[in-house]
Amino acid sequence: MVKRKRQAAGNEKGIKRKTQGKDQKRSSKMEAYEELLVWAKDKGIILNGVAPRRIPGRGMGIVATKPLKADTTILTVPSKTLRTYETVHPSIARALPKDITIHGLLAADLAFDPSPSAKYRQWNAVCPTRDDVWDSLPLTWDHQLRKFLTKRALDLLLKQEAKFEKDWTMVQQSSLLSLRSDGEEDESTKEDGKLNKTITRDDYLYAWLLVNTRTFYHETPKTKKFKKEDRMVLQPVADLFNHTSYDPSADEKEGNKKTCSVAFSPTAFTITTTRPYIEGEEVYICYGNHSNDFLLIEYGFLFDENVWDEVCIDDAILPLLDQAQPQLPQQPAKKVTRRLNERGKKDPKSQEQQPPKSAKDLLEEYDFLGNYNLDPRNPTGCYRTQVALRAVSALADNSGPEGEKKFRAFVDYGQDPWEDSEEEQKKLNAMLAQALKRWRGDVVDEMVAGLKRLEEVDRKCHRDMLLMRWRQVGRMVDRALEELEG
Numbered sequence: 001m002v003k004r005k006r007q008a009a010g011n012e013k014g015i016k017r018k019t020q021g022k023d024q025k026r027s028s029k030m031e032a033y034e035e036l037l038v039w040a041k042d043k044g045i046i047l048n049g050v051a052p053r054r055i056p057g058r059g060m061g062i063v064a065t066k067p068l069k070a071d072t073t074i075l076t077v078p079s080k081t082l083r084t085y086e087t088v089h090p091s092i093a094r095a096l097p098k099d100i101t102i103h104g105l106l107a108a109d110l111a112f113d114p115s116p117s118a119k120y121r122q123w124n125a126v127c128p129t130r131d132d133v134w135d136s137l138p139l140t141w142d143h144q145l146r147k148f149l150t151k152r153a154l155d156l157l158l159k160q161e162a163k164f165e166k167d168w169t170m171v172q173q174s175s176l177l178s179l180r181s182d183g184e185e186d187e188s189t190k191e192d193g194k195l196n197k198t199i200t201r202d203d204y205l206y207a208w209l210l211v212n213t214r215t216f217y218h219e220t221p222k223t224k225k226f227k228k229e230d231r232m233v234l235q236p237v238a239d240l241f242n243h244t245s246y247d248p249s250a251d252e253k254e255g256n257k258k259t260c261s262v263a264f265s266p267t268a269f270t271i272t273t274t275r276p277y278i279e280g281e282e283v284y285i286c287y288g289n290h291s292n293d294f295l296l297i298e299y300g301f302l303f304d305e306n307v308w309d310e311v312c313i314d315d316a317i318l319p320l321l322d323q324a325q326p327q328l329p330q331q332p333a334k335k336v337t338r339r340l341n342e343r344g345k346k347d348p349k350s351q352e353q354q355p356p357k358s359a360k361d362l363l364e365e366y367d368f369l370g371n372y373n374l375d376p377r378n379p380t381g382c383y384r385t386q387v388a389l390r391a392v393s394a395l396a397d398n399s400g401p402e403g404e405k406k407f408r409a410f411v412d413y414g415q416d417p418w419e420d421s422e423e424e425q426k427k428l429n430a431m432l433a434q435a436l437k438r439w440r441g442d443v444v445d446e447m448v449a450g451l452k453r454l455e456e457v458d459r460k461c462h463r464d465m466l467l468m469r470w471r472q473v474g475r476m477v478d479r480a481l482e483e484l485e486g
């Protein structure tokens with residue numbers, strides 16, 4: 001699967017759905033799923049020992065309806081039922097520029113689809129509602145909440161927004177919407193049936209986010225001509241599988257084992273179990289080794305424990321680099337006097353000594369500036385963080401060119417005097433601990449306090465999801481401090 005998301009939001013939703021009205025909505029949704037199964041059977045989609053169920057906090061999911069052995073093919077989706085760029089309504093495909101992304105094209109197909117007479121009515125009926133999407137996906141949230149996103153989440157969100165705006169601009173400039181204003185249709189449009197021509201930005205955004213959360217990576221000889229991010233396909237029924245992350249180092253840990261494998265052949269897409277299941281157990285697939293920031297922005301949920309989680313600590317580390325300015329060692333006055341040789345060039349023997357590079361310059365030179373992370377696998381910082389700390393340490397203590405030499409020997413030849421000396425390693429640990437403590441106080445705790453103070457938020461679930469994220473970040477920092485100081 002290319003993408004997915006929703007757990008924290010789900011908790012909120014669980015509470016919301018306790019009202020009677022929501023219960024009615026739930027039962028009608030189950031009927032929609034039953035209809036989908038009838039439709040699926042008719043299309044040749046085979047479910048073997050699994051069925052869709054409502055899962056508290058996760059919308060729909062797929063559950064084992066009988067004990068399953070490992071290596072059982074539980075879902076087969078014939079290629080002819082996939083929704084690809086080739087199945088897009090011809091009027092829509094014709095009206096949009098050729099360079100629109102496949103994501104944008106599939107979203108247009110969903111948005112302009114003249115439901116309820118649509119070919120995919122049963123599938124549309126089981127997709128999350130617009131409220132579900134607006135509850136969970138940060139792209140739809142109040143902009144005042146953006147300052148409460150982590151750095152990485154904000155970067156992802158801004159990229160996603162730019163991608164969406166580009167697609168939406170193409171849709172707006174196409175004849176699809178201009179048809180709406182004068183109510184006229186050309187002959188080809190009539191041929192292909194009526195399109196829903198009254199869509200708004202929010203309609204398109206809803207469709208675009210459905211595509212974002214439900215598409216699978218689809219590489220075929222035909223899609224290979226597209227950029228990787230354009231090799232995407234929608235798969236009715238297969239898109240009901242929720243995501244779990246897989247910890248390769250914890251094979252024995254229940255719930256952490258790889259659950260299913262997915263495969264495409266020219267004729268079908270299949271999902272196969274990789275371990276046994278008991279009846280009633282939810283069957284997941286893995287959308288990829290994603291951090292919680294990624295899951296939040298792309299799929300709208302957070303895991304409590306995510307072995308692939310990481311948090312960017314650039315804001316903790318970069319200030320250390322600013323403090324580590326190299327000093328020139330004291331020189332006798334005559335050596336710094338500039339003399340010119342006969343041709344007016346500097347006399348090489350008496351050249352002024354160049355100041356050693358700063359830690360920042362050195363890291364930039366080696367492409368190690370920024371992108372520093374803490375993660376559960378490396379609670380004391382990733383390799384890049386360790387390199388940055390060594391740069392700061394090497395250039396500290398007025399070590400001048402010697403410090404620079406020491407750092408270069410570390411990066412160029414892998415000579416690590418810090419690791420060999422307990423004293424040096426302790427210095428690095430203390431430096432990182434101090435930086436993390438400062439960041440925890442100045443940023444992490446401030447974010448939590450700011451979110452708690454925030455009352456004017458459209459939907460409380462958005463604020464709660466951000467609170468959950470910053471608390472996770474706080475726990476990651478605490479774990480690092482335990483390791484560093486313990």
Ligand SMILES: C[S@@+](CC[C@H](N)C(=O)[O-])C[C@H]1O[C@@H](n2cnc3c(N)ncnc32)[C@H](O)[C@@H]1O
Pocket residue numbers: 003004005006007008010057058059060061126127128136213214239240241242243244298299300301
């Ligand atoms: C492809 S759909 C999976 C089916 C979906 N639950 C539904 O109701 O249609 C992907 C979406 O499911 C939800 N989801 C997937 N895995 C989840 C998980 N482990 N916890 C919470 N929500 C999850 C997220 O909302 C995500 O955007």
